[in-house]
Amino acid sequence: MAELKLKNVRKSFGATEIIKGVDLSIASGEFVVFVGPSGCGKSTLLRMIAGLEAVNSGQIEIDHLNVTSTEPSKRGIAMVFQSYALYPHMTVEENMGFGLEMAGIDKAGRRSMVLEAARILNLEPYLERKPKALSGGQRQRVAIGRAIVRKPKIFLFDEPLSNLDAELRVRMRLEIASLHRRLGATMVYVTHDQIEAMTLATRIVALRAGVVEQVGSPMELYRNPDNMFVAGFIGSPRMNFVPAKTLGMDGLGNCILEVAALGIETIHVPLRRPQATFPADVTLGIRPEHLSEQRSEGSTRISLSCDIVEQLGNVSYVHAWTNLDNDFIAEWRRVEKPSTGDELTFWIAPEDCLLFGPDGQRL
Numbered sequence: 001m002a003e004l005k006l007k008n009v010r011k012s013f014g015a016t017e018i019i020k021g022v023d024l025s026i027a028s029g030e031f032v033v034f035v036g037p038s039g040c041g042k043s044t045l046l047r048m049i050a051g052l053e054a055v056n057s058g059q060i061e062i063d064h065l066n067v068t069s070t071e072p073s074k075r076g077i078a079m080v081f082q083s084y085a086l087y088p089h090m091t092v093e094e095n096m097g098f099g100l101e102m103a104g105i106d107k108a109g110r111r112s113m114v115l116e117a118a119r120i121l122n123l124e125p126y127l128e129r130k131p132k133a134l135s136g137g138q139r140q141r142v143a144i145g146r147a148i149v150r151k152p153k154i155f156l157f158d159e160p161l162s163n164l165d166a167e168l169r170v171r172m173r174l175e176i177a178s179l180h181r182r183l184g185a186t187m188v189y190v191t192h193d194q195i196e197a198m199t200l201a202t203r204i205v206a207l208r209a210g211v212v213e214q215v216g217s218p219m220e221l222y223r224n225p226d227n228m229f230v231a232g233f234i235g236s237p238r239m240n241f242v243p244a245k246t247l248g249m250d251g252l253g254n255c256i257l258e259v260a261a262l263g264i265e266t267i268h269v270p271l272r273r274p275q276a277t278f279p280a281d282v283t284l285g286i287r288p289e290h291l292s293e294q295r296s297e298g299s300t301r302i303s304l305s306c307d308i309v310e311q312l313g314n315v316s317y318v319h320a321w322t323n324l325d326n327d328f329i330a331e332w333r334r335v336e337k338p339s340t341g342d343e344l345t346f347w348i349a350p351e352d353c354l355l356f357g358p359d360g361q362r363l
């Protein structure tokens with residue numbers, strides 16, 4: 001268990017700055033997940049924490065110790081990669097014990113440490129097997145076992161499940177969650193997968209182009225995003241964004257909007273913080289799951305035109321057009337599905353709407 005601090009950490013490759021001054025404090029025992037679009041610098045940041053990539057400026061601290069120039073093996077960190085690269089000619093036990101052997105630990109010592117990790121990961125029956133005789137999930141567990149035996153203070157995972165099929169991902173996700181519970185170790189985890197981020201993280205760090213856009217618990221980022229980037233990135237299917245015009249404030253701190261795209265004459269949307277002036281043109285954010293086919297107290301009517309429907313079994317998603325030809329996704333819970341060209345009526349609660357200014361920041 002250890003604390004991890006990044007202080008104004010920067011990294012360039014050639015003339016291109018990839019990590020643009022990241023500050024982050026991770027408490028001991030936290031499970032922090034980095035999310036962001038491909039190329040935003042998630043792996044680079046993780047590799048900098050591991051010491052596999054030098055920083056250009058800034059400082060990395062582990063348990064209040066400056067490790068910015070400390071070599072990787074001395075940082076007390078273990079990293080699990082997407083491509084888990086086991087040694088094919090070694091057994092599971094040898095693969096897991098290899099790092100310990102390099103560290104000069106004798107055979108008996110290695111064996112007891114490997115057995116302990118194998119017990120935690122349910123790998124005991126496979127210790128004598130070679131990797132080719134293992135399933136994808138078992139191989140991934142060996143890769144995690146290789147990290148566990150070193151008793152690191154901090155675990156770093158870079159998309160460790162993305163090579164696995166859907167069912168195995170779910171199982172391994174639960175195993176990683178329970179591993180975190182049992183070891184109580186600090187974990188930093190990179191993923192593209194919304195569900196992994198939402199379910200594993202104590203806090204999510206949303207990165208865009210080398211900049212931290214928001215840090216918070218999964219539900220904070222879902223409910224209370226700071227900007228359109230985070231609002232669009234967290235949640236699946238993604239939040240709908242439609243243009244709207246501001247008409248002023250009501251006496252209750254709500255912004256009055258006209259949303260021609262959705263056929264709304266006026267809707268009173270709560271603001272994050274009261275403000276005296278508004279831009280005339282704003283963007284309204286509505287999540288697909290917040291549309292209802294039933295009217296409820298205080299809800300506002302929305303009209304859309306059905307394009308196509310995706311049925312997933314438990315739920316369907318209507319891909320629709322607004323009056324202004326913006327595409328729009330709405331969750332559909334009834335069994336009978338609408339057809340292309342149908343005019344659809346939905347209802348939305350104003351408090352489920354988010355408002356963004358022209359710069360993409362939340363209003």
Ligand SMILES: Nc1ncnc2c1ncn2[C@@H]1O[C@H](COP(=O)(O)OP(=O)(O)OP(=O)(O)O)[C@@H](O)[C@H]1O
Nearest residue numbers: 013014018036037038039040041042043044045192
């Ligand atoms: N060694 C390198 N030399 C030059 N550019 C690099 C190097 N490593 C990474 N980059 C660039 O830095 C940027 C960030 O890369 P990084 O691998 O950190 O992204 P990522 O967020 O992990 O993306 P993905 O989700 O696709 O894995 C990319 O534009 C990448 O091309």
Ligand SMILES: [Mg+2]
Nearest residue numbers: 042043044158
């Ligand atoms: Mg990456």
